[in-house]
Amino acid sequence: MQKINCVSKDVWPELVGARGEVAERVIERQNPNVNAIIVREGSFVTGDFRCDRVRVWVNSLGIVSRIPRTG
Template sequence: MAFECSGKSEWPELVGARGEVAERVIERQNRTVNAVIVKEGSFVTADFRCDRVRVWVNKHGVVVRPPRTG
């Protein structure tokens, strides 16, 4: 099943950035989403949501995966 979400949906340029910085950039570039910082290895739900972007960070708070809508 394909989803059509509005606005920017992926931020590969934020890999390596601080999680808090990435969160602000994402929410500024797409006002329809809520960016949520998640520590690497955490369990999360598998549901897809156009209004959520998970920002995966390592133990140092650095983004380790390209944030994307879902």
């Protein structure tokens, strides 16, 4: 089993209002330990916490609508 490093940048408030695809690239560049996933507002997601995942919530226009953070 691979150990995941959870000590790194874990929140990106500056990306609210950015295009989802841009936010995804910025997050993965700033923290190579995470996989950024674009999620449309209203979608159902699992409730588990994973420090190697960042959900990038976007509205119907593809704009980041919540602060991206690990989880």
